């Protein structure tokens with residue numbers, strides 16, 4: 001459904017009226033056109049900074065130069081030494097930051113790995129404070145820090161945790177121009193996996209992701225190819241007849257996957273249309289059917305990617321919720337996922353398989369009238385954490401995506417006032433599109449996210465409810 005207010009504020013009269021009344025003017029987000037390219041940052045000015053004792057200069061510069069970025073450093077910056085050292089070692093050219101207002105960086109990347117105390121946090125302030133207003137519209141701020149849970153020194157852990165609050169707050173400051181700020185917490189040896197993660201966060205593939213933290217671990221082979229990274233992979237998407245599921249199917253196919261879309265038998269027609277658009281195959285099957293898991297294994301063969309997207313709401317205050325509404329939501333949104341995965345884990349998955357589940361900010365913040373839905377979507381978050389070690393043993397991963405307000409049939413059915421509040425209360429002042437969720441799912445399904453396991457990424461424009 002279209003966002004009429006957003007379009008109105010982009011007319012001359014609408015812009016003036018919104019400004020006079022102090023109302024938000026949501027930016028038109030810049031989303032990726034087509035799949036991942038080898039050099040998504042080609043010729044884009046990217047200013048790099050870091051703590052004086054930062055550790056990941058080489059990995060960061062290798063990743064950014066591989067993405068085609070135009071790399072700049074600030075000559076007076078106190079964290080310059082490790083960056084220059086890495087650049088010399090790699091033979092990467094760094095340009096000095098031009099003075100004056102005309103230099104408009106598309107991205108700031110800050111290596112905060114050496115920030116080890118409260119006072120050392122001053123280094124990120126010194127780097128970003130004088131420059132942040134020059135960040136381009138739709139620009140990116142990406143901070144890299146060490147993962148707090150792996151730090152035992154009190155000062156180090158405190159400082160690394162502080163960066164989460166810094167990024168969350170900055171996301172709220174820069175969202176009005178469509179820019180985002182995110183944090184990647186790098187665990188031991190996780191820096192070797194930065195190339196894929198940087199591609200996601202610094203490109204238009206993450207347009208609706210801001211204020212978020214992702215932990216990056218070690219493992220996996222270095223990537224040599226970023227486009228068509230799912231070529232030849234077999235992917236199952238549940239609830240693929242429409243909405244977010246149809247978009248996920250399309251985006252996985254865009255990256256080369258052979259998609260099998262599954263939906264309820266009564267949606268067979270819509271499913272057929274959705275699959276014929278992408279050369280995929282339809283499987284008319286209810287996720288809660290007694291033979292669902294068995295049929296998936298026998299009809300889909302070993303799967304490289306499984307996306308558990310099918311989900312329903314049946315909202316009622318708990319005092320009015322009939323048992324069938326509780327049971328139905330719990331079974332479709334959670335029970336079926338657990339059952340299907342149990343069977344797939346026996347002999348239905350290819351080595352290195354990626355599982356992605358769809359959660360919701362409703363599972364993080366909770367909503368009155370959604371005790372059933374909220375329970376399932378919070379359950380998904382714990383489920384992904386719990387199953388992660390098992391998937392890691394198989395060389396794969398399981399992660400979850402928690403959408404915020406997304407423009408689909410589900411949200412079009414909301415009462416007008418709730419809908420308007422829901423879509424406006426985030427740092428980007430608008431609802432997301434199904435493609436925003438599909439991009440995050442595709443990132444988790446592909447080798448770009450190698451090193452990320454057991455996590456939940458909110459794709460919500462930094463919705464103001466929940467953390």
Ligand SMILES: NC(=O)c1ccc[n+]([C@@H]2O[C@H](COP(=O)([O-])OP(=O)(O)OC[C@H]3O[C@@H](n4cnc5c(N)ncnc54)[C@H](O)[C@@H]3O)[C@@H](O)[C@H]2O)c1
Pocket residue numbers: 238239240241242243244245262263264267285286287288309310311312332358359360361362402403404405406407408409410411
């Ligand atoms: N739209 C949002 O704003 C939003 C926000 C947070 C989370 N989500 C989650 O995203 C997912 C997709 O949501 P959507 O907005 O596209 O919903 P939607 O209602 O538009 O589409 C859901 C699809 O799942 C299918 N489905 C439902 N029950 C099924 C079953 N038993 N077996 C097989 N297929 C079944 C439906 O037929 C439909 O095609 C859901 O898990 C939802 O909870 C959506």
